[in-house]
Amino acid sequence: xxxxxxxxxxxxxSSIGIALCWAASIAVAAVCLFIIGYLVFQGWxxxxxxxxxxxxVASLSEESAGGVRTPMVGTAxxxxxxxxxxxxxxxxxxxxxAEYMDERWWITRIVRIGLETLASVPSVVFGMFxxxxxTLGFFKFLSSxxxxxxxxxxxxxxxVASIVMGVHILPxxxxxxxxxxxxxxxxxxxxxxxLGMTKWRTIRKVVLPAAxxxxxxxxxxxxxxxxxxxxxVWLTLGGTMTMASDAWWxxxxxxxVLRGAGSTLTTFIYFNSPAGDxxxxxxxxxxxxVLIVLVLVLNLTAQLLFxxxxxxxx
Amino acid sequence: MSGxxxxxxxxxxxxxxxxxxxxxxxxDTFSLLEGMLSSSAPRVRxxxxxxxxxIRALDVSYGSKRVLHDVSLELPEKRITAFIGPSGCGKSTxxxxxxxxxxxxxxxxxxxxxxLAGQDIRGKGVDLTALRRAVGMVFQQPNPFPMSVYDNxxxxxxxxxxxxxxxxxxxxxEQALRQASLWDEVKDGLKGSALALSGGQQQRLCIARALAxxxxxxxxxxxxASLDPISTARIEELLLELSTDYSIVIVTxxxxxxxxxxxxxxxxxxxxxxxxxxxLQVFEAPARxxxxxxxxxxxx
Numbered sequence: 278x279x280x281x282x283x284x285x286x287x288x289x290x291s292s293i294g295i296a297l298c299w300a301a302s303i304a305v306a307a308v309c310l311f312i313i314g315y316l317v318f319q320g321w322x323x324x325x326x327x328x329x330x331x332x333x334v335a336s337l338s339e340e341s342a343g344g345v346r347t348p349m350v351g352t353a354x355x356x357x358x359x360x361x362x363x364x365x366x367x368x369x370x371x372x373x374x375a376e377y378m379d380e381r382w383w384i385t386r387i388v389r390i391g392l393e394t395l396a397s398v399p400s401v402v403f404g405m406f407x408x409x410x411x412t413l414g415f416f417k418f419l420s421s422x423x424x425x426x427x428x429x430x431x432x433x434x435x436x437v438a439s440i441v442m443g444v445h446i447l448p449x450x451x452x453x454x455x456x457x458x459x460x461x462x463x464x465x466x467x468x469x470x471x472l473g474m475t476k477w478r479t480i481r482k483v484v485l486p487a488a489x490x491x492x493x494x495x496x497x498x499x500x501x502x503x504x505x506x507x508x509x510v511w512l513t514l515g516g517t518m519t520m521a522s523d524a525w526w527x528x529x530x531x532x533x534v535l536r537g538a539g540s541t542l543t544t545f546i547y548f549n550s551p552a553g554d555x556x557x558x559x560x561x562x563x564x565x566x567v568l569i570v571l572v573l574v575l576n577l578t579a580q581l582l583f584x585x586x587x588x589x590x591x
Numbered sequence: 592m593s594g595x596x597x598x599x600x601x602x603x604x605x606x607x608x609x610x611x612x613x614x615x616x617x618x619d620t621f622s623l624l625e626g627m628l629s630s631s632a633p634r635v636r637x638x639x640x641x642x643x644x645x646i647r648a649l650d651v652s653y654g655s656k657r658v659l660h661d662v663s664l665e666l667p668e669k670r671i672t673a674f675i676g677p678s679g680c681g682k683s684t685x686x687x688x689x690x691x692x693x694x695x696x697x698x699x700x701x702x703x704x705x706x707l708a709g710q711d712i713r714g715k716g717v718d719l720t721a722l723r724r725a726v727g728m729v730f731q732q733p734n735p736f737p738m739s740v741y742d743n744x745x746x747x748x749x750x751x752x753x754x755x756x757x758x759x760x761x762x763x764x765e766q767a768l769r770q771a772s773l774w775d776e777v778k779d780g781l782k783g784s785a786l787a788l789s790g791g792q793q794q795r796l797c798i799a800r801a802l803a804x805x806x807x808x809x810x811x812x813x814x815x816a817s818l819d820p821i822s823t824a825r826i827e828e829l830l831l832e833l834s835t836d837y838s839i840v841i842v843t844x845x846x847x848x849x850x851x852x853x854x855x856x857x858x859x860x861x862x863x864x865x866x867x868x869x870x871l872q873v874f875e876a877p878a879r880x881x882x883x884x885x886x887x888x889x890x891x
Contacts, residue, residue: 462734464730464732464734465734465736465737467692467695467730467734468730468734468735468736468797468800469736470692470695470723471690471692471723471727471728471730471801472723472724472727472746472747472750472800472801472804473719473720473721473722473723473724473750473751473804474720474750475719475720478750482746482750483736483746486736486737486738487736487737
C-alpha cells in the first residue's frame with residue numbers, strides 16, 4: 278500500500294512539473310507573439326511606399342517626419358561592413374579554438390575568459406570606448422575631419438561604427454562558428470588524415486566545407502545582432518537621423534559615405550520615439566516593424582542554413 | 592553471393608593490364624583452385640608470400656595503460672590477413688600502428704620496430720603523407736566526405752598528385768570506382784552527394800578513395816560492422832578480388848568472415864598476439880587452447 282501512495286505522489290509531482298514547463302514555453306511564445314502583434318498593429322499604417330522611399334526629416338510633426346530610406350541603407354552598410362571586417366578573424370579564431378587549442382593550456386583559458394568577457398560587455402561600453410579611441414587624431418582617415426585644423430578626429434562614421442560593431446558581435450560569431458566546426462564528426466577528420474592529408478589540409482578541404490552551413494548560420498545570426506544594436510550606432514555613427522553625405526547612391530561617393538555620419542533603423546526609432554528624442558511614434562513603430570521583419574528574415578535564413586547543413590552532415 | 596571465388600579473369604576486371612600481367616604472381620594457380628572450394632572451408636593459398644610489413648617486439652601504451660605486449664608478426668604480400676580477438680584485445684591498436692593513426696592520441700607511446708619495405712615507419716623522419724598513401728585505411732563506419740562521389744576521390748588524388756589534367760583525373764576516378772565495383776552503380780551520379788549512397792556503397796566508395804592513390808596495403812577496421820549481409824558479401828567479394836594486387840589487413844569480430852576471406856589469421860588476446868598462422872590451420876587446428884576457445888565462441 279505504501280509504495281502505491283508514493284507512486285501516486287510522484288505521478289502528481291511529475292504532472293505539475295510538466296505543466297509548469299508547458300506554461301513557461303507557452304508564455305515565451307505568447308510574449309513574442311504579443312510584441313510582434315503590437316508592432317504590426319501600431320506600425321502597419323505607417324508603412325507605405327512613401328515611408329520606405331523618403332529620407333528622414335527632423336521634424337516635430339508626424340506628417341513631415343519623412344521615411345526610412347537612408348536608415349535602411351545605413352543598417353545594410355553597417356551590418357555588411359561589420360561582418361565582413363570580422364569574418365576572417367572570427368573563422369581563424371574558431372578554427373584555432375576548435376582544432377588546435379588544448380583545453381589544459383593556460384593560454385586557452387585566458388582566451389576563453391577573454392571571449393566570455395568580451396561577449397558580456399554591454400554595447401554602450403563598446404560605443405563609448407570606440408568613440409574614445411577613434412577620435413584620436415591618428416584615426417582621422419576613418420571619419421570626416423573634426424574641427425578644422427584640430428588634432429582630434431570626428432570619430433563618428435560608418436567605418437568607425439562598423440569596426441566597433443564588429444568587435445561587439447565578434448565573440449558571438451566565434452562561439453557559433455566554433456560549435457559548427459566542433460560538430461563535424463571525428464570520423465571525417467580521421468578519413469582525411471588516413472588519406473595522407475595533413476591536419477591543416479584536412480581542416481581546409483574537409484572540415485571547413487562540411488562546417489560551411491554552420492558558419493553561415495553564425496554569420497547570419499551575427500548580422501541580426503548588428504542590425505539590432507542601438508547604443509553603438511548612437512555613439513559612433515554621429516547621433517543624427519540623416520545621412521551626412523549627399524547623393525549616397527552614387528558609386529563615386531563611396532568614400533565620403535563610409536567616412537561620414539548617418540543613421541540606422543535603430544537610431545531612427547530612437548530619434549522618433551517619444552521614449553527617445555522625438556515625437557513621431559507612428560514613424561518609430563513603422564521603422565521597428567521594418568527592423569523586426571529584417572531580423573526575422575535573417576533568423577529564418579540562419580535556421581534554413583542550419584537545417585540544410587545538418588541534413589548534409591548526417 | 593555464392594561464396595566461391597570468381598575465376599581469375601573476373602578477378603582482374605578493372606585492373607589495368609600492365610598491373611595484372613607485369614607482376615604475374617606464381618601463386619595465382621592457387622586462386623584458380625580455390626574457385627572450386629566452397630565458402631565454408633577456410634581459404635587455401637600458399638603461405639610463403641614475402642612480407643610487406645614486419646612488426647618486431649612492438650609494445651604500445653596509452654599513458655600508463657599497456658595495450659600491446661611484445662607483438663611480432665609479418666604481414667604477407669598480396670594476401671588477406673585477419674586480426675581477430677575479443678573487444679579490447681589490441682587488434683585495432685595494432686592495425687592503427689601501421690599507418691600511424693595512433694599519433695593523433697596524445698598519450699600514445701610505442702616501442703619496437705614496424706618495418707615497411709625495409710624502413711622503420713616509427714621514426715621521426717617518416718613522411719606521414721607518403722606512409723598513409725602507401726597504407727590506405729577503411730574505417731568501421733563508412734566516412735565519405737560530404738561532397739560529391741567524384742570529389743571524394745578527386746580530393747584524395749589531388750592531395751598526392753597536385754594539379755593534374757581533368758581527363759587524367761576522370762580516368763583515375765573511374766578506375767578506382769571500377770576496382771571497388773562501384774562504377775556501374777554511380778557512373779550516372781558522379782556529381783551527386785556521396786551521402787545519398789547506401790551504407791554498403793559508401794563503404795565501397797571509401798575503399799575506392801583509398802585505392803585511388805595507389806597504396807600497397809589496405810587496412811580495414813571492421814569494415815562490415817555496420818552493414819547488412821548483402822552489402823557485407825559484396826565487400827568480401829571485393830576484398831578477394833583486390834587481394835590479387837594488394838596486401839590486405841582486416842580487423843574483424845566476425846569469425847565466419849575471417850574464415851571466408853583470410854589467408855592468414857592473427858589472434859590477439861589481452862594485448863598479446865596469441866597465435867598467427869594460415870587461416871586453415873588456425874581455424875581447423877589451432878595451436879593454442881585460447882584460440883580454440885575463442886573461435887568456438889566460448890568467450891568474446
